[in-house]
């Protein structure tokens with residue numbers, strides 16, 4: 001895909017994989033990128049750094065919790081107002097914490113579905129958008145069993161089923177012109193190392 005001139009929204013772009021994707025989009029000539037994240041400090045730091053390295057006007061941070069529909073609607077609305085369009089939605093924000101499994105399902109799974117539909121509303125040609133691409137960040141844990149992270153694995157598996165099903169439907173729907181892709185990476189370091197402790201404790205609890 002030719003990225004030059006395109007406008008993207010990256011959830012969880014304050015750090016980690018989302019940050020790397022944001023930089024890649026800027027390097028490849030994206031006209032604008034909105035980072036939507038709950039980590040305000042990291043988000044601002046990332047935007048400050050990228051604004052110096054690339055063009056000041058091309059990257060912006062918005063505080064947004066992906067689980068809150070109204071905040072994500074603001075992100076799409078403001079991105080369209082600021083940059084004129086939305087072409088790419090990188091649905092990347094995620095957590096890895098079995099203790100907070102309901103919140104994890106909400107962030108990693110439920111919100112991804114809600115925000116994918118929101119992206120189609122904004123990007124789809126049916127509503128006056130230009131069409132575009134949605135990338136969902138799943139995990140290898142969504143393709144295979146991962147015994148120490150059962151709910152994480154379940155949520156990521158759900159995303160694979162969702163993306164595969166929606167992909168067929170949207171490709172058929174020529175009025176929509178939104179393609180969907182899914183990533184299933186193996187392992188880089190999560191920025192928060194707290195989750196390692198969670199895994200450790202979780203393993204011990206389940207052994208008793």
Ligand SMILES: NC(=O)c1ccc[n+]([C@@H]2O[C@H](COP(=O)([O-])OP(=O)(O)OC[C@H]3O[C@@H](n4cnc5c(N)ncnc54)[C@H](O)[C@@H]3O)[C@@H](O)[C@H]2O)c1
Pocket residue numbers: 011012013014015016017018036037038039042064065066067092093094095107137138139140184185186187188189190191192
């Ligand atoms: N790191 C890995 O090894 C790995 C492997 C496969 C898939 N993944 C997936 O890649 C994605 C990014 O992982 P990462 O390693 O960059 O993690 P990370 O912890 O470095 O970054 C995640 C970002 O998401 C943000 N976030 C968390 N909850 C949010 C919410 N409710 N609303 C908005 N933002 C929120 C965090 O503030 C953080 O900036 C996740 O979906 C993860 O499941 C990671």
Ligand SMILES: CCCCC/C=C\C=C\[C@H](O)C/C=C\C/C=C\CCCC(=O)O
Pocket residue numbers: 096138139140141142144145146148185186187199
């Ligand atoms: C046991 C410590 C692992 C630390 C990694 C923690 C979280 C990683 C999340 C990634 O999204 C997981 C990605 C890939 C792992 C998927 C399957 C592992 C299969 C285990 C095996 O090889 O049997």
